[in-house]
Each structure stands twice: as structure tokens, then as C-alpha cells.
Amino acid sequence: xxxxxxxxxxxxxxxxxxxxxxxxxxxxxxxxxxxxxxxxxxxxxxxxxxxxxxxxxxxxxxxxxxxxxxxxxxxxxxxxxxxxxxxxxxxxxxxxxxxxxxxxxxxxxxxxxxxxxxxxxxxxxxxxxxxxxxxxxxxxxxxxxxxxxxxxxxxxxxxxxxxxxxxxxxxxxxxxxxxxxxxxxxxxxxxxxxxxxxxxxxxxxxxxxxxxxxxxxxxxxxxxxxxxxxxxxxxxxxxxxxxxxxxxxxxxxxxxxxx
Amino acid sequence: xxxxxxxxxxxxxxxxxxxxxxxxxxxxxxxxxxxxxxxxxxxxxxxxxxxxxxxxxxxxxxxxxxxxxxxxxxxxxxxxxxxxxxxxxxxxxxxxxxxxxxxxxxxxxxxxxxxxxxxxxxxxxxxxxxxxxxxxxxxxxxxxxxxxxxxxxxxxxxxxxxxxxxxxxxxxxxxxxxxxxxxxxxxxxxxxxxxxxxxxxxxxxxxxxxxxxxxxxxxxxxxxxxxxxxxxxxxxxxxxxxx
Numbered sequence: 001x002x003x004x005x006x007x008x009x010x011x012x013x014x015x016x017x018x019x020x021x022x023x024x025x026x027x028x029x030x031x032x033x034x035x036x037x038x039x040x041x042x043x044x045x046x047x048x049x050x051x052x053x054x055x056x057x058x059x060x061x062x063x064x065x066x067x068x069x070x071x072x073x074x075x076x077x078x079x080x081x082x083x084x085x086x087x088x089x090x091x092x093x094x095x096x097x098x099x100x101x102x103x104x105x106x107x108x109x110x111x112x113x114x115x116x117x118x119x120x121x122x123x124x125x126x127x128x129x130x131x132x133x134x135x136x137x138x139x140x141x142x143x144x145x146x147x148x149x150x151x152x153x154x155x156x157x158x159x160x161x162x163x164x165x166x167x168x169x170x171x172x173x174x175x176x177x178x179x180x181x182x183x184x185x186x187x188x189x190x191x192x193x194x195x196x197x198x199x200x201x202x203x204x205x206x207x208x209x210x211x212x213x214x215x216x217x218x219x220x221x222x223x224x225x226x227x228x229x230x231x232x233x234x235x236x237x238x239x240x241x242x243x244x245x246x247x248x249x250x251x252x253x254x255x256x257x258x259x
Numbered sequence: 260x261x262x263x264x265x266x267x268x269x270x271x272x273x274x275x276x277x278x279x280x281x282x283x284x285x286x287x288x289x290x291x292x293x294x295x296x297x298x299x300x301x302x303x304x305x306x307x308x309x310x311x312x313x314x315x316x317x318x319x320x321x322x323x324x325x326x327x328x329x330x331x332x333x334x335x336x337x338x339x340x341x342x343x344x345x346x347x348x349x350x351x352x353x354x355x356x357x358x359x360x361x362x363x364x365x366x367x368x369x370x371x372x373x374x375x376x377x378x379x380x381x382x383x384x385x386x387x388x389x390x391x392x393x394x395x396x397x398x399x400x401x402x403x404x405x406x407x408x409x410x411x412x413x414x415x416x417x418x419x420x421x422x423x424x425x426x427x428x429x430x431x432x433x434x435x436x437x438x439x440x441x442x443x444x445x446x447x448x449x450x451x452x453x454x455x456x457x458x459x460x461x462x463x464x465x466x467x468x469x470x471x472x473x474x475x476x477x478x479x480x481x482x483x484x485x486x487x488x489x490x491x492x493x494x495x496x497x498x499x500x501x502x
Contacts, residue, residue: 004304014360021354022455025347026327033343034334040326047323050315055454058312065305069284069297076292103287110279114309116316117457119276121484124325124461128476163442164433171426178419187418187481191461194452194488200280202361202450223372226442229449233488 004064011060012052019052058116062200070107071207077103078208078215094158100212101151107204108150108232112143117195125188133188141243142192145236150205153231157212160219163227170234177241185244193237202229266314273313277306320458328462329469336470341413345406351463352405352487355456357398365450366390366397369443393498400494401451404486405460411482412467415474418482425489432496440499447495448488460484 030038038044076082077100112118122135156166178186205228213225288296296302335344356362370379370386370393379385411421433441452460460483468480 018355018358018360018453019455021358022351022459025350025354026331029331029343029347029350030334033347034331034338036334038327039330044323044327047319047321047326050319050322051324051455052319054312054315054317054319056312057308058316061305061308061310061312063305064308065302066280066284066309069288069302072297073284073287073292076294077287082292099291103283103291106283106287107280110283113279114276114313116313116454117452119313119317120320120324120458121461123320124458124465125477125481128465128480163445167433167445168430171430175419175423175426178422184477187478187485190418190422190485191481191483194449194484195457196449223439223442226446228446230442230445233449 004060007063008056008060011063012056015052015055015059018055019048023048055116062203067203067207070204071211073103074204074208074211075215078211080215094155097154097158097212097216100154100158100208104150104154104205104208104228105147107208108201109143109147111200111204112146112196112232112236113139115196115200118142118192121188121191121195129184133185137243137247138188138192138240141239142196142236145192145239146196146201146232148239149231149233149235150208150228152235153228154208154212156227156231157209157219157224158216160216160224163230167230167234170238174234174237174241177238177245180245181241182244182248185241189237189240189244192240193233196232196236201232205229205232266318269314269317270310272317273310276313277309281306316454324455324458325462328459329466332463332466333470336467344413345409348405348409348463349402351402351456351460353398353402355453355459356401356451357394359451359453361450361453362394362397362447365443365447366393369393369440372439372443393495396494396498397447397451397491400490401487403494404490405483407490408464408483408486409467412464412474412479413471415479418485422485422489425486425493429489429492429496432493432500435500436496437499440496444492444495444499447491451491452484452487456487457484460487 030036078097082099118139119135122138125133125138126135152166156163181189206225209228210225213219213223219225285296288294331347335347338344367390370390373379373389374381374386379389407421411418436444461481464483465476465480468474468476474480
């Protein structure tokens with residue numbers, strides 16, 4: 001019990017340190033530049049407090065329940081004994097790591113659905129688009145993108161191919177899609193790349209990458225262990241643009257059937 | 260009564276958000292790895308905390324972060340001073356990033372790598388200086404990103420030109436950057452945008468696009484986060500080439 005309390009206070013302090021500069025900037029500009037009092041000071045303060053408490057509980061809960069288990073699973077799944085790899089010096093066959101890709105995809109999908117930043121952006125998008133973009137549709141599209149990105153990223157670590165090539169190809173796909181996607185979605189799609197990877201996804205995914213890079217023979221955890229976060233921020237852009245193109249295409253097809 | 264319904268709705272939503280993670284973890288643990296769950300009590304308490312945390316966060320989001328971001332955007336638009344708006348944008352980007360725990364962790368790791376690869380002297384002082392330099396670099400890059408993003412909304416320039424130019428810069432710089440820094444540079448784009456920054460910056464962008472004539476919040480309001488995840492890659496690679 002004392003242990004939890006201690007952990008909780010630590011988390012509160014950490015979150016507080018994160019919030020403090022933001023609060024200082026907002027209050028400073030509000031008083032010195034805008035020179036008007038906040039409209040609802042009490043409600044705003046309460047809201048900030050709620051955000052602070054919320055993030056603290058959220059992170060603490062993850063630290064108690066999910067991170068240890070997730071990290072344990074990442075090491076168990078990447079252990080040569082589990083994957084039936086007889087000899088660590090044998091040539092690496094990427095097909096032996098099937099469970100790792102599947103786990104990466106599933107955990108990427110599930111953690112992204114619970115990512116608070118994505119939730120915030122999805123709510124705003126639904127609100128200002130007059131429900132043309134559904135919050136759930138957007139979250140599903142982003143989560144699918146992260147799932148694919150992590151699976152491909154683990155594949156890259158196993159095969160030891162250059163991160164650079166994947167990223168460049170991803171960029172080319174994004175640029176080509178941008179030319180054809182509905183203009184409405186472009187800003188939102190680019191933004192959804194950045195919001196996927198914050199509090200939930202990064203620790204689990206980093207553990208998976210580092211675990212994998214240290215068990216696969218010939219990989220250096222420091223060099224090959226990174227890059228999963230980059231994949232997880234690139235592929236959602238592609239899936240969100242794709243989701244918008246698909247929605248537009250279906251809508252057009254339905255319209256042409258009617259007339 | 261209405262308030263209570265809303266709270267219950269939020270709690271149910273949070274449970275739904277958490278369910279997939281629990282599902283994946285349980286299924287893999289029991290069916291694939293075939294090990295019992297260690298510390299069931301911790302798992303239950305932790306899950307309760309997560310649900311509680313998400314609920315409070317959502318509540319606070321609509322009470323403070325969204326309205327504050329939007330009211331500040333409106334106030335700046337009425338004031339009409341581009342200088343103060345851009346200074347605010349820079350401070351917001353820099354201030355929220357410099358204290359970001361994920362960034363502190365990543366820069367410390369990067370300093371270890373740079374020390375191990377003999378890019379810098381392999382001792383504590385050099386590593387601390389390197390990590391701090393990297394942190395300042397990333398924070399400044401996010402500040403610059405928000406400034407460019409706000410300027411773009413003011414002028415109504417199309418977003419994709421900037422993104423394509425950014426991609427070209429990343430692609431062109433990668434072959435010349437030290438191999439050790441590339442993975443970190445690419446990942447640093449993703450870790451900069453924290454859970455508090457995102458709602459605030461999103462509300463700022465949408466608020467600005469709403470209060471400026473001729474801007475459409477949905478096409479012009481988004482894009483700030485995209486800049487904030489692109490510029491760190493460029494700045495960190497530049498930092499790696501110079502250090």
C-alpha cells in the first residue's frame with residue numbers, strides 16, 4: 001500500500017513538472033499580454049487539476065498493471081527458446097518470428113485505441129467536421145496504421161534492413177496519397193501521425209524493440225532497437241488518408257447508384 | 260442528473276478504451292506464452308487506475324485545455340499582434356517539450372550511444388552536456404514548428420508543401436548524419452508531443468482558424484502537431500552532424 005502511494009506521488013510530481021511550464025506560459029501571457037482575466041478561473045483551475053490527476057492515475061495504473069506484464073511478454077516472446085530457434089548462430093529466418101509480428105501489431109492497435117492524445121484530437125475532429133469524420137472511425141484507422149507500422153518495424157529489426165529505405169518509401173506513399181486525398185482530411189491525417197505515440201505506446205513498443213534487438217543474433221540494441229516509434233508515427237498518416245479516400249469513393253459510388 | 264449521466268458515460272468509455280489492451284495481454288499470456296498471470300491483484304488495481312485516470316483526463320480536457328486553447332487563440336486574433344502570437348506559439352512549443360519526461364529519457368539514452376560510439380568523450384560530464392544540448396535542440400525545434408504552423412494558418416498556405424519540403428530535408432540529410440543518431444532522430448519526432456500539449460495545441464490551431472476570416476477550421480486548423488513531429492527529426496540530425 002505504501003509502495004503504491006509512493007509510486008503515485010512520484011507520478012504526480014512527474015506530471016506536475018510536465019504541466020507547470022504550460023500553466024506558467026498560459027498565465028503569463030494571459031496576464032501580461034492579453035491583460036484580461038480568465039473567463040472561468042474556477043472551472044479552468046478545476047479542469048487543470050482534473051487533467052493532472054487523470055494523467056497521474058493513468059500512468060500509475062499502467063506502471064502497476066500493464067508495463068511490467070507487457071515488458072515481460074516482450075522478452076518472453078523474443079526469447080530463442082520460445083521461438084524454437086535451436087542455435088543462436090544459425091542463419092536468421094524471419095519466418096520464425098511470426099508471433100512477434102502478431103504481438104507487435106496487436107499491442108500497437110490496442111494501445112493506440114487507449115491513447116489519450118488521440119482521443120482528444122478525434123473528439124475535436126468529430127466536433128468541427130459536424131460528425132462527417134467519426135471519432136471512432138478515425139481512431140480505428142490510426143490504430144490500424146500503428147498496428148501495421150509496429151509489425152513492419154519488428155520485421156525490419158529481425159531482418160536488419162535499413163530504417164532509411166522504409167521511411168523514404170513511406171514518405172513517397174504519403175506524398176502520392178496527398179495528391180489524391182480529399183483536401184478536408186490532409187491536416188488531420190498528418191497530425192494523427194504525431195499523436196499516436198505518447199504515454200501508452202512508447203514504453204511498451206520500446207521494450208519490444210530493445211528486447212528483440214538484443215535476442216536476434218547480429219543486431220545491436222542501440223542501433224537497431226530504435227525506429228519502431230518512427231514507424232508508428234508514419235503509417236497512421238497513410239491509413240487515415242486511405243480511410244478518407246475510401247469513404248469518399250464509397251460515397252461517390254452510392255451517389256452514382258442513386259442517380 | 261445530466262452531470263451524473265455524463266460521468267457514467269465517460270467511465271464506460273474509458274473501460275471500452277482499456278478493454279483491447281487487457282484482451283491482447285491476457286490472450287497472449289494465456290494462449291500463446293501459456294504462463295499464468297503474475298500479480299493478478301496488481302493487474303486489477305492498475306486497470307482501475309487507468310479507467311479512473313482516463314475519466315478524469317476527459318473531464319479536465321473539456322473543462323480547461325480545450326476552452327483555454329481556444330479562448331487564447333480568440334484573444335490573440337482580436338488583439339491582432341502577430342509578434343505576440345508567434346512568441347506565445349514558440350513558448351508553448353518550447354516550454355511543453357523541454358520538461359517532457361519521454362524526451363529526457365530518450366536524450367539520456369542518445370548520450371550513452373554517442374559516448375559508446377566515440378562521437379563525444381565517453382565520460383559523465385560530456386554525456387550530460389550532450390543530453391542537455393539535444394533536449395534544447397528538440398525543444399527549440401518544436402517551438403519553431405509551432406511558430407511556422409501558426410504562421411501558416413494566418414497566411415492560409417497549403418500544409419502539404421511544408422510537409423513535402425520537410426520530408427525532402429529529412430531524406431536528404433539522413434545519408435550525411437552519423438548512423439548512431441538516425442534511429443533516435445526518427446523516433447524523437449514521435450515522442451515530443453505529450454498528452455497535455457496535443458489538446459492545447461489542437462485547440463489553439465482550430466481556434467485561430469475559426470477566428471480568422473476565410474480560414475476553415477477543418478482544413479486549416481490541423482497541422483500544428485504534424486510540424487511538431489517533423490522538425491525534431493531535422494534538428495536532431497543537424498545536431499548530430501555538428502556535435
